[in-house]
Amino acid sequence: MESSQLLRQLKELTLLDLDKAVLQESEYIRDVIKITSENRPLQEHLNILTSLVSSNKTALSENTCTVILQQICIPLLKSIHLSYDSRKENVAELGQTNKLITSCITTENEVSFKPLIDLCLQSLKNHVKVKSCTLDSQTLEGVLDLQVCLDVLLNLTQRKDHATGNIYMMKSCKDTIKDIFDNLLCILSDFQNQTALSLSLRCASNIIKNEDRKDYLHTFWQLIIKMWKTNKEADILNIYLCGLSNFFFPIDNSCNINIRNEQVFWEIVQKGLNSENPLSRKQSVYLIKRNIDICEKLKLDVNSNFNGHDVPLFWWSTDKEKNLVKVWEDLVMLLETMEDRQIHVIKPLLPRLQTMIKAASSETEKPVLHTSWLCTIFRRGIAHESIALVKWMTEQVLYLDLDTCPIIEQGEHKYFASEFLHSIQDQRLYPRPKKSARGTIPICGAGLIHLFQSCWKALKTDEKRGQFYGSILETLSTSNWGPVPLMFICQAISCVPQSQILNKQALLFIRKILTTQVTNSGVFLRGAAQSFFVRTLLSLTNLSVVPPKDFAAALSIFESEDGLARGTTLWTECVNWLKVICKEQNNEEWSPTSLNQYLMTATNSLLQVSQESDFSLNETEVTSFSRLLILAVDSGVLPYTVEPGIQEPCLIEIVNTVTGVILSIPNHPYMSHHKAEKAVEVLVSLLKESGQLEEDRFCQLIRKSISDCLDSFLLFTSQMLLEKWTQISSVQSIELFVNGLTQFLQITCHTQQFDQPILKLVNSCIQILADPSLGGKVEMDTQIKKLASMGILSSVTSSLTDRQQSIQRRFFHLFMTLTAQLRLTNLLLI
Numbered sequence: 001m002e003s004s005q006l007l008r009q010l011k012e013l014t015l016l017d018l019d020k021a022v023l024q025e026s027e028y029i030r031d032v033i034k035i036t037s038e039n040r041p042l043q044e045h046l047n048i049l050t051s052l053v054s055s056n057k058t059a060l061s062e063n064t065c066t067v068i069l070q071q072i073c074i075p076l077l078k079s080i081h082l083s084y085d086s087r088k089e090n091v092a093e094l095g096q097t098n099k100l101i102t103s104c105i106t107t108e109n110e111v112s113f114k115p116l117i118d119l120c121l122q123s124l125k126n127h128v129k130v131k132s133c134t135l136d137s138q139t140l141e142g143v144l145d146l147q148v149c150l151d152v153l154l155n156l157t158q159r160k161d162h163a164t165g166n167i168y169m170m171k172s173c174k175d176t177i178k179d180i181f182d183n184l185l186c187i188l189s190d191f192q193n194q195t196a197l198s199l200s201l202r203c204a205s206n207i208i209k210n211e212d213r214k215d216y217l218h219t220f221w222q223l224i225i226k227m228w229k230t231n232k233e234a235d236i237l238n239i240y241l242c243g244l245s246n247f248f249f250p251i252d253n254s255c256n257i258n259i260r261n262e263q264v265f266w267e268i269v270q271k272g273l274n275s276e277n278p279l280s281r282k283q284s285v286y287l288i289k290r291n292i293d294i295c296e297k298l299k300l301d302v303n304s305n306f307n308g309h310d311v312p313l314f315w316w317s318t319d320k321e322k323n324l325v326k327v328w329e330d331l332v333m334l335l336e337t338m339e340d341r342q343i344h345v346i347k348p349l350l351p352r353l354q355t356m357i358k359a360a361s362s363e364t365e366k367p368v369l370h371t372s373w374l375c376t377i378f379r380r381g382i383a384h385e386s387i388a389l390v391k392w393m394t395e396q397v398l399y400l401d402l403d404t405c406p407i408i409e410q411g412e413h414k415y416f417a418s419e420f421l422h423s424i425q426d427q428r429l430y431p432r433p434k435k436s437a438r439g440t441i442p443i444c445g446a447g448l449i450h451l452f453q454s455c456w457k458a459l460k461t462d463e464k465r466g467q468f469y470g471s472i473l474e475t476l477s478t479s480n481w482g483p484v485p486l487m488f489i490c491q492a493i494s495c496v497p498q499s500q501i502l503n504k505q506a507l508l509f510i511r512k513i514l515t516t517q518v519t520n521s522g523v524f525l526r527g528a529a530q531s532f533f534v535r536t537l538l539s540l541t542n543l544s545v546v547p548p549k550d551f552a553a554a555l556s557i558f559e560s561e562d563g564l565a566r567g568t569t570l571w572t573e574c575v576n577w578l579k580v581i582c583k584e585q586n587n588e589e590w591s592p593t594s595l596n597q598y599l600m601t602a603t604n605s606l607l608q609v610s611q612e613s614d615f616s617l618n619e620t621e622v623t624s625f626s627r628l629l630i631l632a633v634d635s636g637v638l639p640y641t642v643e644p645g646i647q648e649p650c651l652i653e654i655v656n657t658v659t660g661v662i663l664s665i666p667n668h669p670y671m672s673h674h675k676a677e678k679a680v681e682v683l684v685s686l687l688k689e690s691g692q693l694e695e696d697r698f699c700q701l702i703r704k705s706i707s708d709c710l711d712s713f714l715l716f717t718s719q720m721l722l723e724k725w726t727q728i729s730s731v732q733s734i735e736l737f738v739n740g741l742t743q744f745l746q747i748t749c750h751t752q753q754f755d756q757p758i759l760k761l762v763n764s765c766i767q768i769l770a771d772p773s774l775g776g777k778v779e780m781d782t783q784i785k786k787l788a789s790m791g792i793l794s795s796v797t798s799s800l801t802d803r804q805q806s807i808q809r810r811f812f813h814l815f816m817t818l819t820a821q822l823r824l825t826n827l828l829l830i
Contacts, residue, residue: 150199157206234271266313398447448492483521556624566691726781745799765789
């Protein structure tokens with residue numbers, strides 16, 4: 001039957017019996033639904049049915065309404081899945097079905113809609129349970145797609161009874177509506193799909209408009225608090241607050257839940273202002289302006305009863321209204337203007353920042369502004385794309401007068417210790433002032449010194465200072481830094497007034513910074529940064545909690561080539577510091593007796609090894625021992641020698657303990673070679689750290705000790721070459737011995753003392769290199785021995801001088817012999 005003929009017959013039938021006409025059309029639509037699964041030609045018939053129902057809905061019986069809902073609308077809704085199939089024909093079908101549902105709504109037939117409301121509730125529960133907008137076929141069976149469900153609910157909650165002002169189903173389905181609201185909040189809390197969040201917020205807003213809005217608003221506010229405490233994410237919460245602003249902040253202030261008194265609300269607003277999302281920033285500004293307007297027009301008092309400088313994030317008083325309006329207008333104006341990219345638009349308003357700083361000043365009887373709003377302005381200015389604005393705002397922060405601005409007391413020290421430092425990494429902030437001499441510190445660098453010194457003064461107690469500067473060091477150790485800003489931050493820390501505030505953890509942060517950040521810098525910047533960190537250790541280490549071992553471990557990270565070497569100014573500062581500390585320090589661990597005993601114990605500990613243990617280089621531990629030992633000697637804390645009969649550690653005893661292990665090698669064939677290797681490692685470290693001071697008593701002692709044990713060392717090297725160096729793990733030991741051999745031979749002056757041992761060692765190396773027994777086969781132990789032999793030969797040849805002519809002749813003779821043997825071997829292999 002043609003559509004036009006069907007429509008004419010229905011209109012004629014409508015004049016006689018509306019229910020009969022509706023049921024006839026409904027039966028036709030049901031038949032179409034059953035027969036056709038794709039591209040159902042329902043649009044025109046749904047339009048006809050909707051027109052019929054709308055023409056006189058009061059004459060429609062409840063039974064007919066039930067038929068329409070249960071046999072047409074619900075099956076159609078179940079067949080639409082917009083979450084994964086949003087074709088325009090499906091969207092149009094959903095829209096037409098919603099129109100049909102709306103046309104059936106009357107006060108008298110509310111009960112007929114209960115199955116549809118229950119279906120929506122069950123659908124929400126299923127989706128909330130799995131926290132997903134899409135369900136598998138088994139879970140989706142019998143319920144609605146989430147987007148379809150929310151669209152239906154939005155349609156239903158928009159229809160109100162004009163007599164009561166409530167949505168139609170509120171009377172008969174009140175409990176169900178409450179359950180639906182709770183599930184909508186779950187979606188708003190746990191889901192990420194923007195369409196679902198938008199529809200859910202609109203549905204929740206429609207439900208809140210009813211007479212029970214107080215309970216619903218309270219529940220929604222508790223959700224916001226929960227979400228804020230969970231992830232501190234303001235972007236989505238700003239959307240919710242703006243979407244419900246008419247309820248939370250009505251212009252007549254009729255809301256019974258006054259969230260503008262809540263600190264959580266203003267924390268969310270501040271976080272939104274700091275967001276990278278421009279929309280979130282605009283929403284936060286809107287919430288500020290709305291609340292200011294309401295407070296001003298209605299003459300409200302908000303959080304005005306506070307004492308001293310315990311300033312709430314937001315307060316309002318009719319007595320201070322003029323000042324409050326001016327300050328908040330300046331704040332909003334600055335925030336809105338800094339959204340512009342053009343500096344010439346922003347520049348005229350920048351002086352208003354001083355007005356806000358003054359409003360937050362502790363010199364006023366009752367500060368108008370909490371200093372956290374200043375940090376918000378700082379963040380926005382420093383994040384601007386104009387380098388001129390960034391530089392200006394950075395200087396405002398660096399030269400802030402913390403004596404009058406209570407920004408530290410009000411908890412914003414965390415901003416200076418972390419976020420602010422991250423924001424000033426641009427090297428363009430550190431140019432040398434124009435027409436200044438070479439080496440002049442940049443304005444930003446001097447500002448960092450001013451800021452850190454001001455923070456030290458404002459923090460009052462050493463405990464708070466330790467936490468603050470420890471946080472700065474942690475920030476430096478956990479991020480990547482450019483060498484220039486890193487150097488100036490290090491310099492600023494080193495200029496903090498002397499105080500014992502850094503604990504063991506802070507020293508670990510310094511070690512990490514030096515190994516991960518400073519080592520990658522250029523020579524000049526690396527040396528400067530290391531010098532600043534040494535001065536930081538000397539000036540700020542809390543010796544009551546940092547024992548000599550941990551302090552020495554921190555010193556061991558510094559490279560002697562970059563400044564911390566004997567004879568340098570930096571080394572002299574360390575010597576003078578230790579001299580004063582051991583004299584004045586009340587801590588027993590840092591007394592001369594305890595320090596010397598620790599050095600003696602550390603010596604024995606370094607040489608204490610098990611028979612089965614394998615050698616591995618421990619450069620940090622050995623270097624820390626050597627540096628602390630030499631510092632103690634140079635400062636006069638560790639005596640060179642002691643009178644006979646006095647049982648106290650001295651330098652000669654410690655050195656003899658080390659060299660005694662090497663000297664005993666010929667007479668103790670079963671001694672652990674690992675112990676001898678450790679003794680060699682300690683002796684090499686002492687020689688390296690002693691420097692090149694010819695007239696120094698310590699250097700002379702070390703060189704004499706090396707001369708005394710050189711023969712034993714060469715014998716031990718030969719034993720290791722022939723018997724021990726056979727595995728990959730031997731490479732570290734080979735490296736140590738080759739390095740030690742080079743240094744030992746270079747400082748030995750009398751050739752007659754080691755002619756034969758050296759020739760014997762060289763001969764062993766040449767025999768290994770010339771051994772033709774390998775043929776074409778490559779074995780690991782032989783390759784390791786050849787590696788060691790080449791290293792030893794290189795060490796010996798680089799150490800020969802003109803005075804060792806006899807060794808040179810013999811070595812040349814052995815070398816020529818080796819060359820001849822290698823040629824013969826190659827001929828045989830061919």
